[in-house]
Amino acid sequence: MPTRGSPEGRPTPLAQLFEDYEKDVVRADKEYLNVILRIESTIKSVGTEGDRPVVVLFVPIKEGGAAIQCQFAASSAEEVAKLKTGGSVTIVGRCAGVVNAGVTLDQCRLVRYGPPKGL
Numbered sequence: 001m002p003t004r005g006s007p008e009g010r011p012t013p014l015a016q017l018f019e020d021y022e023k024d025v026v027r028a029d030k031e032y033l034n035v036i037l038r039i040e041s042t043i044k045s046v047g048t049e050g051d052r053p054v055v056v057l058f059v060p061i062k063e064g065g066a067a068i069q070c071q072f073a074a075s076s077a078e079e080v081a082k083l084k085t086g087g088s089v090t091i092v093g094r095c096a097g098v099v100n101a102g103v104t105l106d107q108c109r110l111v112r113y114g115p116p117k118g119l
Contacts, residue, residue: 009036014041017095018103037094040088044056044058054071056068057091068102068104069099070108071106072108083110089113093105093107
């Protein structure tokens with residue numbers, strides 16, 4: 001299925017995205033699947049999945065929070081490795097729906113990064 005939306009991404013509140021998928025996956029897929037989204041949040045963790053860098057974003061909607069995974073191209077590994085847990089980011093990526101039981105964006109790119117307070 002082709003990607004939908006502007007390359008700059010549709011501004012999307014992270015909590016809304018998560019809640020929509022939690023309520024009704026089929027309906028949320030109609031709204032978000034393959035759409036380029038622009039999201040802002042705090043970094044929960046930074047790691048890799050195979051050779052691809054992954055940033056997990058904190059969604060402050062439940063006690064303990066929830067998370068959305070953002071997958072980057074392998075070519076972004078050096079840039080993503082500089083990100084720190086607790087930092088704030090704006091990311092543009094394609095909504096891939098629910099992957100491995102979690103809402104996932106792929107084909108991500110970093111738009112803005114602010115280091116954690118105190119660093």
